[in-house]
Amino acid sequence: MALDYEKLMAWQEPEIIQRYSIQDTILYGLSLGYGSNPIDENELCFVYEKKLEAIPSMVTILASPWGWLYRAKVGINPTLAVHGFQGIHIHKSLPVATEVGSVLKVTGIEDKGANRGAIVWFERNLYETNSGDLLATIEASMFCRGDGGFRSSKDEDGHRQFEERPTRPPDFTRYYATLPQSALIFRLHGDLNPIHADPLVALKAGFNRPILHGLCTYGMATKAILETCCDSNPRRLKSINTFFSAPVLPGDVIEFRIWSNHHSVYFEAVVSLRDAIVLKGGSAEVYSAEKKVGI
């Protein structure tokens, strides 16, 4: 079954409303590796209810219609689909507990050719139901490896382009270890795709063991940017975008390479032990110490 372009572009996903608690916010922090030094105040503020703050990338797991692309039945082969791009733009600081809502909209579909696949782009605005305030705009793509060739000519220009990588060596490098059970913890946020947990399902999808959620790697990249460029102050992060280029395996040590140019940051992530570049073309915008996201 070929990808149904018209049906997918017109897809209407129902609104999702989610109430979350400080325990959910703490679990999100723990799932990114915060708390691995349990007496460091700069980590405890993301995993302990006293002085608790939410990590901005938590917006990616809130009010999310997990698995919508497979439920939509638009001719996508789900076992071959992988996370392609993730980005967030923060409008207002995320509360540590509240009720949020969002509606997902498909924004574009690229045809990369029959042998490469199709890229489905979508976006959602996350708002607080109580105040109606817009919290974040979340943009993502799925790279559907088995569904290219639905058009006569392939798309040369992407929906979003890679940022140019600076030629100098990275200004900062950070190493974070994932845990063997990282994916098992991360899936409690709601993405129950068995490719992250069931060894047999992972094998069928072509991986020799379950792979880590792209959103977990993305959250760890956010942690790296916060610690390197924002003094661990979540209100100083304005946006963060990245492309996923290879899966991370739970237990991997990820090396984040960061280039900082005033308020604009470039980054990528590598698992050196397996010689894999896992995040490519990453960029972030940060505020200076004085100016911050609205509270």
Place this chain on the structure above:
Amino acid sequence: MTLHYETLKKWKIKDIERTYSAKDTILYALGVGIGQNPLDESQLQFILEDRLRALPAMSVVLAYPPLWYWEAGTTVDPVKVVHAEQGFVMHRPLPVSGTVIGKTKITAVIDKGISVGALLRSENQLIDKKDQSLICTVTSASMARGDGGCGGDSDNQKEYEFPSGLPDAQISISTLPQAALLYRLSGDFNPLHADPKHALKAGFSRPILHGRMSFGLANWALIQAFCPTQPELLIEMSARFVKPVIPGETLLTKMWRKDKKIWFCSEVDGSNKSVLTRGEALLA
């Protein structure tokens, strides 16, 4: 104010009702460190919803009245109370989700003398709300260190006969530096396990692991050793708390078995720090 024996013996502890989901059951298992080998089916049975089982030791945290001795009028000096013993008897396997009711009563107040304290024994019946069946009887003892010399019941605890010889099984389980932070999401939010300043005030150099978590680790060690694919076979378990585990330490559990009966003790691996003693368990 000193402990008043008659008041305490008649003290009514309120019933607790708790609804829990499969997600809570999974979070508990991850909290005691299960999933460290994410390819091991005997670990995944406690983690994946399509084959989920509850770790029996989760029974001791589900509907236990938190710190009931802090209520006004118990006559106990609550600041000096420490958790001393923990045990359970399973009457049927713990459901992976549902609503349970915990009915707790004080079963004994034992005077251990002015220099030691009063041992408060309680029993918590965990009942399935759906059909009112008894799932588990949880036993617990706390030492009220400030209330010795109160008079009270005689201690009829039986002798602990420890088997001789080398252990039949030894299992060591490592804990993460952030283990207490994850475990506390299962419901015990005592800052002693998270807040470095609070831990210092209580006399510890850093936050300590929950005693019930050490108990859960030993429970998992027993299952790994004797019934890895049939955790429901472990139907009874009890132990005494000696010293707390610091997150990041590895707990070594030594086990002796004779027919259905198991004796065990747990210590911090590579040190002589004893964590659980007088451990006993029974297989179905």
